[in-house]
Amino acid sequence: MLISLTHSSNMLTGKHTIFRQRKTLYLLCFLIFFSIANSTEIEILLKFKSSIQNSSTTVFDTWRDDSAACNFSGIACDPQGLVKEISIPQQDLEGEIPFDAICELKSLQKIDLGGNSIGGNIGEGIRNCTKLQYLDLGYNSLNGKVPDLSSLTEMKFLNLNASGISGPFPWKSLENLTPLEFLSLGDNPFEKNPFPLEVLNLKSLYWLYLTNSSIEGKIPEGIGNLTNLQNLELSDNLLSGEIPASITKLTKLWQLELYNNSFTGKIPAGFGNLTGLINFDASTNFLLGDLSELKSLTRIVSLQLFENQLAGPIPEEFGEFKFLEELSLYTNKLTGTLPQALGSWSDFNYIDVAENSLTGAIPPNMCNKGKMSDLLLLQNHFTGSIPESYANCSSLVRFRVNNNSLSGIVPAGIWNLPNLEILDFRSNQFQGPISTSIGNSKSLAQLFLSNNQFSGELPESISQATSLVSIYLSSNQIEGKIPDGIGNLKMLNALYLDSNMLSAEIPTSLSQCESLNDINLSNNYLTGEIPDSLGSLSSLNSLNLSENKLSGEIPVSLSSPRLSLLDLSNNRLVGPVPFSLSLEAYNESFVGNPGLCSQAHRISYLRPCGSDSGEHSGEFSGRFMTIVVCLVVGTVVSLGSFVCFIYIKMRRNDHDHWIKGPSESWEMRPYHVISFSEEDIIKSIKRENLIGQGGSGDVYKVVVNGMNLAVKHVWRSDLGERQRWQSTAAMLGKKAVHSPEYEAEVATLSSLRHVNVVKLYCSISGEGSHLLVYEYLVNGSLWDRMHTCQKTEMDWNIRYEIAVGAARGLEYLHHGCNRPVIHRDVKSRNILLDEDLKPRIADFGLAKIMHVRADGRDSTRVVAGTHGYIAPEYAYTYKVNEKSDVYSFGVVLMELVTGKRPLEPELGEDKDLVQWVNGKLRSNADMIDLVDSGISDTMKEDAVKVLRIALHCTVRVPALRPSMRMVVQMLEEAEPGKLTKGHH
Structure with missing residues (x-):
């Protein structure tokens, strides 16, 4: 027995020893395997790091070959120590992703590289990431097509939104991705495709984002089977037909976005079942019927149904919505009154019900919580007065109630609301004075009060509202004088005081409003002479002083601004009409002034100067002017001779003095190797070399040593016309003066x-x-080359090269400089062409070197740009960024494709090129029919690809526009014939 037990004990001991040995061996094998695997994974990750070579981020500081992969920043591992996640979003990463390498990480389940600047193709290598469950490459700068994704059968989260991918999307491969819960493919320039039926089989989806994806046709009824959907976004596509009734089955929806399509019919019956809906946007469609289906959406926060054909009243239940913050119903056919309780309960942000047929009073409590920024009730039939409560709405930025039947006196506090930028009360029946407190309205940029019954004097304090850009006070009962301090309004662009009862003289300080473009003081009782200094307003385009009591002679200086409209009719002006103003364009500008005469019989309805002996004053004035001119000419000749004498003497005495003289009086800063001196340039600034004029200066063509140069003469804004036009000799000996703005701009442009x-x-x-x-x-x-008598026939290849070159120039300004340079006036006039028609971005007269604030925006509030090219956000704000340039460039692309100007009569009333193109597409026009007939039929498909890019650039929401870097990549993908070769 003892022997047996001993034997058994020995056997157990032996087995334990063998087990321990085997365990040790297994552990050793595992460690060896893990070490090899970890070493391999480190190599793969370091290869990934080297491919992202242009990054300035510090995220890769921990990625070293002497460290474990699991310790790398942005890397997570599974329990076995194998790489499970690569998560490096929003780190400004650049370069290309080596999917062939990283898909060798056999346990890889998550790749999150969204919000970077990664380029290149996705590549076929991604098909080997078969364990992948999460892929986020959204908001990058990728290019090319997406490969077949059928092998990614475990995928739950797929985000390629605004990533730059293009071409046809492999919708068929979605059939294998049945676990998908999150699918976001929007804001990419895909080829047109019907609604992808493959999506309807993804029963686990809770998020579907296909906005701006070139989807056309109808939404299938099968959409109602995706009952887990919480967010459905199909906006900005080419969808049509009715909103399917089955959409009412999606009771988990909290967001439904269908805007900017061509949906017709009514809001489907049973839509009120979507009681969890928080955001609903079906704006810019062709929806009919009323809003009754929406009255049970008690949790709604944002309701956007503008630009449809909805009719009937706004349900009273809207006034009881406890969470409603944003309501936009403008441009419909709504009638009845606004619910008087509207906005009483929630932090109401804005309401826009403009362009309807609404009646009744303005609800008093929409700014009850003090957060409303926009109150937009224009073009309706509202009556009554403005409730006193809005005088305390300090958050208001836009207050527009124009074109209604409102009356009474405007509450005093409204005139000095601290954040108000637009005050638009035009075409109502308001009475009373403009409060003196308006001077405290430091943010006010646009003041529209025309066609009312405002009375009293225009307060002097208005000159303290120094942000004013536009003043429209036409057709009121304003009396007294124009404030003397009006010259303080340096940003003023338009001044309309016509059809009032103003008297006294036109203040000379008006010439200090250096940005003035339009002046209309007609139909008043103004007296005195026309200020000669008005001619110094280099930006002035329109001047109407008709129907007043102005006297004296017409200043010759008014010829300097080259006005498109000049009306001095029906005054008491005398003397000769300046020869430079005796043009066909101003043919009716001088009628009703019996004391005027015409020189050289150039204006038929005026008597010739000196012909009527009875007009002694005019004759004497003419003779006096002749004597003065002779004296001035004699004096100039004498001074000129003296200067020449001094010059010759100085040259004889000191041969080098002419070179030294300008260098002491002018400061020359070269930015490239040059072969000319300041003397060569200065002596060529002559009127005969003038080739162009703009608001900031004149442009001259100068030829030096066989080299053609363009010289922009940028004058100081505080100088008058006489001071600006000085001879070279007169400017000698003057010390260079630099403004900080000039220094900052030139320092950047020179680099x-x-x-x-x-x-x-x-x-x-x-x-x-x-x-x-x-x-x-x-x-x-x-x-x-496109729109004038110098028009050149350009085939699509040339136009395409111009588009790509100009895009690369803008991309460099936005992304290639230490700080982004925002051009702010991108247009075809500012794209210059060399002898080979290669483009250059030019004219930075409006450029703004961005000083990025904490919120990433620029605080500039100067109206800039050219109509037809200006981004829509300019209508209500002056804050600009790179996306404003992108919009303008999109208009240029449309010019290149369609051959049309941004604004022209054939586009229809109040339409620009962007609206015209979108309108045609909304009417189901074929894009190829919009292509310029001057482009050959074989190239029109290629032009359509660029038109699609232009549509992306000109979307209404700035955040949805691509960056210029992405635009360049999309254009490169649209190279003529490139994609066609792949299909055939």
């Missing part, structure tokens, strides 16, 4: 180095002005 940005050779600065010396482009502007 720009790009083949598609016009080259700045040097700057030359004097006391009164600056000369910027650029390269000269012989073929003028793209506008010249």
Whole structure:
């Protein structure tokens, strides 16, 4: 027995020993395997790091070959120590993703690289990531097509939104991705495709984002089977037909976005079942019927149904919605009154019910919580007065109630609301004075009060509202004088005081409003002479002083601004009409002034100067002017002779003095190697060399040593016309004066180095002005070559190369500089062409060097740009960023494709090119029919690809526009014939 037990014990001991040995062996094998695997994974990750070579991020500081992969920043491992996640979103990563390598990480389940600037193709290698459950490449700068994804059968989260991918999407591969819960593919320039039926089989989806994905046709009824959906976004596509009734089965929806399509019919019956709906946007469609189906949406926060054909009343239940913050119903056919309780319960942000047929009073409590920014009730039939409660709504930015039947006195506090930018009360029956407190309205930019019964004087304090850009006070009962301090309004662009009872003289300080473009003071009782200084307003385009009691002679200086409209009729003006104003364009500008005469019989209805002996004053004035002119000419000749004498003497005494003289009086800063001196440039600034004019200066063509140059003469804004036009001799001895703005701008522009940005050779600065010396482009502007008598036949290949080159120039400005340079006036006139029609981005007169704030926006509030190219956000704000340039460039692309100007009569009333193109597409026009007939039929499909890109650039919401970097990549993918070769 003892022997047996001993034997058994020995056997157990032996087995334990063998077990321990085997365990040790297994552990050793595992460690060896893990070490090899970890070493391999480190190599893969370091290869990934090397592919993201342009990054300045510190996230890769921990990625070293002497560290474990699981310790790398952004890396997570599974319990076995194998890489499970690569998560590096929003780190400004660049370069390309080596999917062939990283898909060798056999346990990889998650890749999150969203919100970077990664380029390149996704590549076929991604098909080997068979364990992948989460892929986020959204908001990057990828290009090319998406490969077949059928092998990613465990995928639950797929986000490729705004990633830059293009071409046909592999919808068929979604059939294998049945676990998908989150699918976001929007904001990519895919090829047109019907609604992908494969999506209807993804029963686990709770998030579906296909906005701006070139989807056309109808939404199938099968959409109602996706009962887990919480978010459904199909906006900005080419969808049509009725909203399917089955959508009412999606009772878990909290967000439904269908805007900017071509949906028709009524809001489906049973829509009120979607009681969890928080955000609903079906704006810019063709929806009919009333709003009764929405009255049970008690949790709604944002309701956007503008630009449809909805009719009937707004349900009273809307006034009881406890969470409603945003309501936009403008441009419909709604009638009845606004619920008087509207906005009483929630933090109401804005209401826009403009362009309907609403009646009754304005609800008093929409700013009850003090957060409302926009109150937009324009173009309805509202009556009564403005409730006193809005005088305390300090958050208001836009207050627009124009074109109604409102009356009474405006509550005093409204005139000085601290954040108000637009106050629009036009075409009502308001009475009473404009409060003196308006001077405290430091944010007020646009003041529209025309066609009312405002009375009293225009308060002097209005001159303290220094942000004012537009003043429209036409057709009221304003009396007294125009405030003397009006010259303080340096940003003022338009001044309309016509059809009032103003008297006294036109203040000379008006000439200090250096941004003035339009002045209309007609139909008043103004007296005195026309200020000569008005001619110094270089931006002035329209001047109407008709129907007053103005006297004296017409200033010759009014010819300087080259006005498109000049009306001085029906005054008491005398003397000769200046020869430079005796033009056909101003033919009716001088009627009703018996004391005027015409020189050289140029104006038929005026008597010739000196012909009527009875007009002694006019004759005497003419003779007096002749004597003065002779004296002035004699004096100039004498001074000129004296200057020449001094010059010759100085040259004889000191041969080098002419070179030294300008260098002491002018400051020249070269930015490239140059072969000319400041003397060569200065002596060429002559009227005969003038080739262009703009608001900030004149442009001259200068030829030096066989080199063609363009010289921009940028004058100081505080100088008058006489001071601006000085001879070279008169400017000698003056010390250069620089403004901080000029210094900052030129410092940046001089550092720009790009083949598609016009080259700045040097700057030359004097006391009164600056000369910027650029390269000269012989073929003028793209506008010249497309729309003027210099029009050149350009096939699509040439237009495409111009588009790509200009895009690369803008991409460089936005992304290639230390700080983004925002052009702010991108248009075909500012795209210059060299002898080979290669483009250069030019004219930075409106450029703004961005100082990015904490919120990422620029605080500039100056109206800039050119109508037809200006982004829609300019209508209500002056805050700009790179996306404003992207919109303008999108308009240029449309010009290249359609051959049309941004604004022209054939586009229809109040339409620009963007609206025209979108309207045609909404009417189911074929995109190919919009292509310029001058483009050959074989190239029109290629042009359509660029038109699609233009549509992406000009979407209404700035955040949805691509970056210029992405635009360049999309254009490169649209190279003529490139995609076609792949299909055939």
